[in-house]
Amino acid sequence: MKYKISYRNKRILYSYLDNSFIRFMENIKNYQQEKIDFVLARDAIDMYHICQDIGNIMYILNEDKETLFKYRNYIAQIYYKRFEFNSDNDNILEGERYNAGDSINGYVAANMLFSAIISKDFRLARKCSNILYNLSDYDKRPCGQPYDFISYILKAWLNDDTALLVKNIEKLKKFRAQKTCKMLFRYIIDIILAINEKNENELNRQLEELSKSYKRMVSHFSDEEKYFNRDAVALAIMAKKMGMNVTINTPVIPAELLDITEIHYESLEKIDFSISKEDFNTLCSLKIERMIKEAHTNIKIIKKHLEEDEENREFHIELINNQKNKIQSAKILEETKKDILKNWDNIGYLQAINKIDKWFLFGQNK
Known part of the structure; x- marks a missing residue:
């Protein structure tokens, strides 16, 4: 069960995907080490x-969904390294080298745990939960509420820690009672409370209610975050993992993401992220195809406007020329791709990526 995606939003999402994949390939090797440094912790x-x-x-x-799970697992692993760096170097807080509140607060902790849970790597989720520390130290780590409480509740569920659970459930209830508690948080908190009370009817009702209101509550979110809710998906998985019957199946919380069969992923250090010659060819060819298709579509639209608005003829002609330049740029990418493929054995994949990245990154020849 999915939302329909407009042509415009598909174009936006493909642009995000192109940009993100290239940046991933260029940067992931930095995190393929047992310990990361200050710069990588900051940039995680x-x-x-x-x-x-x-x-x-x-x-x-x-x-x-397999790619969704896999990259969620990478998120959890990268954030684990970040928490590990901070726990090993807690004196950086005293030196004020950067804002710890932006680096290791409740939101980041919850994101790490939710990502591990969504990936179905519960072993990693437990490992991540056990590196959490001082999330309620608000003087040093502000802006975590209510995710600091949620993170500790997830930790308690994953480790059967009753004392930690009771303490943070009470804190979450108090947060829920505040007038300033936003509607989306109210739904998430009510879902957590229903899970904690083993109330299946209330859990499924709250999941349905969140689904009905979600698009309205997240109008300010980026496009790729509007189609399903990370928090609710992860909590529904936890509920199933804890033995509850979860019946939800909406675009916001798709049932196909809620399987609880555990998956164990390799550590980042052991994964070969290099791109093959064939995959590189496909990556470039798809980009070229989209560039040309979008340009021709835009030219048709602009010409239609030109017919209706002769007074601004020069402006529309300029727009058409811009689209023709995009077609020409796609042809240059095609020639660049062919040249790289001819010399593939003598070019490392990172060098190949660097040669074509200007066509993929935002604001560059698109």
């Missing part, structure tokens, strides 16, 4: 967005 948020875009968009456009 960028890799989160890159992985989120790839996984979400491949699912939204191609119904590829």
Whole structure:
């Protein structure tokens, strides 16, 4: 069960996907080490967005849930390294080298756990939960509520920690009672409370209610986040993992994402992220095809406007020329691709990516 996606939104999503994949290929090797440094810990948020875009968009456009799960797993692994860096170097808080509240708060912790859970790697989820620390130290790590409480509740569920659970359920209830608690948080909190009380009817009712209201509540979200809700999907998986009967199947919370068969992924250090000659050819060919198709479509639209608005003829002619330049740019990419493929054995995949990245990154020859 999916939302229909307009042609315009498909174009936007493909642009995000192109950009994110290239940036992923250029940066992932930095995280393929046992320990990361200060710069990588600081920049991990960028890799989160890159992985989120790839996984979400491949699912939204191609119904590829396996890629969604895989890239969610990468998110969890990268964030684990980030938490590990901070826990090993907690003195950075005193030195104020960067804002710890932006680096290791409740939202980040919940994102790490939700991502591991969505990927069905519950072993990784437990590992991630056990590196959480000081999420309620608001002087040093502000802006986490209510995700700091949610993160500890997830930790309690994953590790059968009753004391931790009771403490944070009470904190979450108090947060829910505040007038400032946003509607989306109210739904998420009510879902958590229903799971905690083993109330299947209330759980499924709240999941349905969130689904009905979701698009209205997230009008300010980026396009690729509007099609399903990360929090609700992860919580529904947890509910099933805890033995509850979850009946939800909506575009916001698709049943096909809620399987609880555990998947164990390799650690980032062991994964070969290089791109093959064949995959590189496909990557470039699809980009070229989309560039040309979009340009021709735009030219047709502009010509129609030109017929209706002769007074602005020069403006429309300029727009048409811009689209013709895009077609020419696609032809240059085609020649660049052919040249790279001829010399593939002498060019590393990163060098190949660097030669074509200007056609994929935002604001570049598109």
